[in-house]
Amino acid sequence: MVHMTFFGIATFSVLIIFFIFIFLFIEAYPAIEMFGTDLLSSEWNVSRNKFGIFPAIYGSVFVAIGALIVAVPLGIGAATYLSEIAPNRVRMVLKPLIELLAGIPSIVYGFIGAILLGRFLYDTFGMRGVNSFLAAMLILGMMALPIIISMADDAMKAVPKDLKDASLALGATKWQTTRKVTIPAAISGISSAVIMGMGRAIGETMAVMLILGSVMRTPVPFFNVFSTGNTLTALIAIQMGESHGIIINVLFTAGIMLFVIVAIMSIISDILQTRTTEKFEGKR
Amino acid sequence: MSLRKLISIWLFVVSVVIAGMGFWAIATQAQIGYWTMAGSLLIISLTCYASGIHHYVTKKNRKSFLMLFYGSVVLTVAALSIYIPSVVDLRPWEIFARIPDHFFFSMFMVVIGVLSSYLSFRPFYDYKKEGAQYGAYYLLHISIFFTLLPLFIIIFNIITRGMGGITWEFLTEDIVRMGEDGGVYPAILGTLAMISLTAVIVLPLGVGTAIYLAEYARKGLAVRVIRTAVNILQGTPSIVHGLFGYAFFVLIVFNGQKSLLAGALTLAVLTLPIVTRSAEEALNAVPGDLRDASLALGATKWQTIKKVVLPPSLPGVLTGTVLGLGRAAGETAPIMFTAVYFSGAGTPSSLFRPIQALPYHLLSLYRLVGYRDVEGQAWATALLLLIIVLGINITAIMVREKYRQRF
Numbered sequence: 001m002v003h004m005t006f007f008g009i010a011t012f013s014v015l016i017i018f019f020i021f022i023f024l025f026i027e028a029y030p031a032i033e034m035f036g037t038d039l040l041s042s043e044w045n046v047s048r049n050k051f052g053i054f055p056a057i058y059g060s061v062f063v064a065i066g067a068l069i070v071a072v073p074l075g076i077g078a079a080t081y082l083s084e085i086a087p088n089r090v091r092m093v094l095k096p097l098i099e100l101l102a103g104i105p106s107i108v109y110g111f112i113g114a115i116l117l118g119r120f121l122y123d124t125f126g127m128r129g130v131n132s133f134l135a136a137m138l139i140l141g142m143m144a145l146p147i148i149i150s151m152a153d154d155a156m157k158a159v160p161k162d163l164k165d166a167s168l169a170l171g172a173t174k175w176q177t178t179r180k181v182t183i184p185a186a187i188s189g190i191s192s193a194v195i196m197g198m199g200r201a202i203g204e205t206m207a208v209m210l211i212l213g214s215v216m217r218t219p220v221p222f223f224n225v226f227s228t229g230n231t232l233t234a235l236i237a238i239q240m241g242e243s244h245g246i247i248i249n250v251l252f253t254a255g256i257m258l259f260v261i262v263a264i265m266s267i268i269s270d271i272l273q274t275r276t277t278e279k280f281e282g283k284r
Numbered sequence: 285m286s287l288r289k290l291i292s293i294w295l296f297v298v299s300v301v302i303a304g305m306g307f308w309a310i311a312t313q314a315q316i317g318y319w320t321m322a323g324s325l326l327i328i329s330l331t332c333y334a335s336g337i338h339h340y341v342t343k344k345n346r347k348s349f350l351m352l353f354y355g356s357v358v359l360t361v362a363a364l365s366i367y368i369p370s371v372v373d374l375r376p377w378e379i380f381a382r383i384p385d386h387f388f389f390s391m392f393m394v395v396i397g398v399l400s401s402y403l404s405f406r407p408f409y410d411y412k413k414e415g416a417q418y419g420a421y422y423l424l425h426i427s428i429f430f431t432l433l434p435l436f437i438i439i440f441n442i443i444t445r446g447m448g449g450i451t452w453e454f455l456t457e458d459i460v461r462m463g464e465d466g467g468v469y470p471a472i473l474g475t476l477a478m479i480s481l482t483a484v485i486v487l488p489l490g491v492g493t494a495i496y497l498a499e500y501a502r503k504g505l506a507v508r509v510i511r512t513a514v515n516i517l518q519g520t521p522s523i524v525h526g527l528f529g530y531a532f533f534v535l536i537v538f539n540g541q542k543s544l545l546a547g548a549l550t551l552a553v554l555t556l557p558i559v560t561r562s563a564e565e566a567l568n569a570v571p572g573d574l575r576d577a578s579l580a581l582g583a584t585k586w587q588t589i590k591k592v593v594l595p596p597s598l599p600g601v602l603t604g605t606v607l608g609l610g611r612a613a614g615e616t617a618p619i620m621f622t623a624v625y626f627s628g629a630g631t632p633s634s635l636f637r638p639i640q641a642l643p644y645h646l647l648s649l650y651r652l653v654g655y656r657d658v659e660g661q662a663w664a665t666a667l668l669l670l671i672i673v674l675g676i677n678i679t680a681i682m683v684r685e686k687y688r689q690r691f
Contacts, residue, residue: 002586003500009492010501013513013560016553020524023531077427085421086428094428096681101435103607103677105614106522107643108666111650112438115659124313125381142434149431175417196519203521205617206643210650226374226381233523233617240530240621255527259520266519270512 017263024256031249039253044216046243051250055218057257059229063136063208064201066225070141071197075148076190082149083156084178095150102146110210113139118211127226131213134225139207144197151196155189155273156182160280188279192272199265202233203258209234232258288339292408295331296401302328303397309390318366321389325362328400329355335407347411354403358396365392398426442667449664459627459640463649463658468665470631474544474639475672477632478623479609481548482555487605489552490559494601497560498567499589518557522617525554530621542638547623554618555608562604566597599687603680610676614669616643642669 031039031051041052078098082091117138118130159182167177183190214234219227232254239251302324309316332355339348365388373382402419409415453467460466493514501507529550538546570593578588594601624641626648632639646669649662 006492006496006500007506009489010496010510012489013493013517013556014509016556017513017516019532020520020528023528023536024524027527027531027535074427074431077424078431081421081424081428085424092685094432096685097432097435099681100674100677101432103610103614103673104435104438105616105643105669105673107614107616107646108438108442108670111646111662111666112441114650115653116441120313124310124387125383128380145431173413173417175420176413179420199519203519203523205521205523206647210647220378224379226379233521236523236527237617237620240527252527252531255524259524262519262521262524263516266516267512269519270515 020259021256024252024259028249028252028256031246031253034246035250039250042218046247049246051247053232053235053250053254053257055216056230056232056235056254058218058222059133059212060202060231060233060258062219062222062229063133063140063212063231064198066133066137067140067144067201068194068198070138071144071148071201072194074141075145075193075197076152078145079149079152079156079190079193080178080183083153084174084182095153098146098149101142102150105206106143106204107206107210109139109143110207113207114210125226129213129228131211131215131228132226133212133219133229136208136212137225139211140201140204143204143207144201147200148193148197151193152186152190155186155193155276158189158276158280159185185280186276188272189276192269192276195265195269195272199262199269202231202265203262205233205237209237214238288335288342288410289408291331291335291338292404295328295335296404296408298327298331299397299400299404301397303394303401306390306393306397310387310394314386314390315384316386316389316393318385318389321365321393322362324393325358325396328396329358329362331355332358332400332403339407339411343410345411348407350411351403351407354400358400361392361396365389398423439670442663442670446663446665446667449660450667454661454664458630462627462652462656463645463661464656468640468642468645468668470629471640471642471645471665472668472672473631474624474629474641475613475643478544478548478551478619478639478641479613481544481635482551482612483605483609485548485552486555486559486608490556490605490608491563491601493556493560494563494567495589498564499585499593514557514560517553518561522554522615525550525618526621528553529618534622538636541636542621542623542625543636544623544632544639545635547619547639547641550618550622551612551615554615555605555612558608558611559605562607563597563601566600566604567593569600570597599683603684603687606676606680606683610673610680613676614643614673616647620644620647642672 035051039051040054041050042054043050043052044055082094086094113135114130117135118132121127121132121135122130163181163185164177167181168174172180208231212231212234213228214230215228216230216235217228219229236251236254239247243251305324306316308314332351336348336351336355339345339351368385368388370385371382374380375382402423405419405422406415409418455467455472456469457467458470493510497507497510529546533546533549534540534542574592575588578592579585583591619641623638624644625638626644627640629638629640642665646662646665649658649665652658653662
């Protein structure tokens with residue numbers, strides 16, 4: 001009886017996932033029915049009734065890749081430092097600090113990013129305005145760091161000590177052990193950290209919206225980091241308050257895409273992590 | 285100490301100083317001239333040559349040619365940089381930006397400074413494997429430094445710029461003239477009311493799920509699905525939660541009316557996975573012996589959970605909840621379509637009425653920057669929000685560290 005009650009409560013999370021998908025779909029359906037694949041075109045023109053969200057999709061991916069270029073080397077470096085060489089006392093101080101970094105609200109990152117970093121880049125590179133992909137990538141990289149660090153750190157900490165000891169006993173230095181034993185053994189955990197970091201970067205809303213400017217255009221040329229642009233998240237956040245009618249339904253379509261993309265990433269990351277635990281289970 | 289080590293130390297110190305100068309020049313947009321940059325690189329390059337030649341002469345170690353090669357690369361970079369025009373204009377390629385030469389020069393100083401200081405460990409340790417190790421450790425220290433630097437920059441800037449705006453009036457009054465005057469009193473109360481309500485909703489759900497996963501669940505499809513659902517929910521972007529809250533709670537449950545309750549329900553969905561995961565972790569930390577002992581005395585499973593497992597794990601469970609609420613307090617996207625107005629909502633009076641909240645207040649003020657004189661107020665709001673959110677987080681983390689080593 002008690003068992004079933006708790007099972008009932010636990011199914012709530014599953015139920016919510018279904019609910020999110022169903023209710024997003026109900027609201028998105030009119031737009032999908034009306035426009036079909038035109039939704040994936042790159043023309044967004046409200047007065048001509050064209051709602052192609054390709055620029056936002058491109059922007060989401062572009063900005064996430066840029067964020068990863070900033071965050072992955074720094075994040076894996078910092079995680080290696082924390083798990084392999086930091087003395088316990090330093091670790092006890094740094095881990096909470098990194099958690100605090102994750103705790104800063106995204107609107108504060110956005111505000112700081114737009115005002116300080118945006119103006120700084122504007123001055124340095126003489127751009128048209130303070131909004132740019134470059135600023136968004138830097139801030140998003142910063143925001144993806146904590147999750148990458150803590151997950152990669154966990155992955156490296158989970159590598160059994162026997163493996164490392166065996167390497168050290170063979171005369172390898174600590175660094176050789178880290179590079180040749182610990183990191184390869186933890187690689188699936190580290191990749192899952194990177195995927196979650198990318199998920200965070202794609203799903204980030206307020207910061208991107210303020211920094212990127214939410215202008216519906218694809219950067220030209222495609223790697224132009226000085227251009228303004230849009231992402232799925234910023235498109236939704238800006239337009240929801242200002243639009244009505246069919247645009248709302250289009251925005252829900254964007255929401256479904258976002259949800260599906262990030263859900264797939266979560267599942268992949270989940271599978272990678274389970275693989276790591278299974279790999280080491282017998283050896284612990 | 286041998287001359288060989290002295291040269292390495294000199295190379296390290298000079299490189300760090302030059303990298304620091306370059307970094308400083310980028311940050312302050314100082315106009316580094318060609319000769320400053322070239323001179324710095326020349327010093328590095330000559331030191332590399334000295335190190336390489338001296339090492340080869342005294343030790344006949346061919347690995348020291350690395351330094352000769354590297355010194356030549358640095359020298360080449362310095363020499364070729366004279367061809368960099370004073371402004372690289374990207375507009376012919378339709379990119380609206382121009383990169384001034386001093387930016388390149390500062391970048392060179394940073395990159396080459398870091399690289400040289402990294403390489404200086406090799407000759408110091410006689411090109412043995414320890415050199416590679418300490419060089420790598422040095423780079424790892426740099427990455428943790430640059431990870432934490434933004435935290436301090438953000439906190440420093442918000443405190444220095446926001447401090448002046450926090451006055452008695454700011455804390456106790458409502459918005460006046462679109463935020464140019466007045467304060468954020470209703471927004472503070474709104475945020476606090478919303479996260480309290482969220483806590484009430486999420487706590488039973490999250491802890492219940494955690495109890496099922498940690499105590500009852502056996503390996504099987506159902507558990508696998510629930511775990512995956514919790515993970516997906518944790519990764520779901522906050523704007524999607526906002527859309528869901530709007531489509532379900534606002535449109536269907538509350539007839540199109542934004543309200544405190546709709547916002548709290550949306551935030552409960554957002555925090556559910558955080559609470560579940562940390563509660564499960566806390567429950568798992570209770571040793572199995574305790575459960576076995578209780579069961580052996582004839583207690584039922586539920587009695588065991590209630591009397592033996594939950595009490596010691598309570599601090600952990602609560603910490604997780606509080607961390608989740610810290611996240612909820614700072615979120616804007618989930619509440620902007622479901623619960624908040626910028627002004628006019630007043631202090632929260634009913635579950636079914638909209639409220640004002642700090643994160644949304646900051647967003648609205650930012651949008652007015654440039655049109656109205658609100659930047660001071662915006663910084664003050666950011667500081668207040670940061671104090672509340674980080675205050676919640678720090679409290680939770682401290683409680684957790686205190687109770688961590690129980691078993």
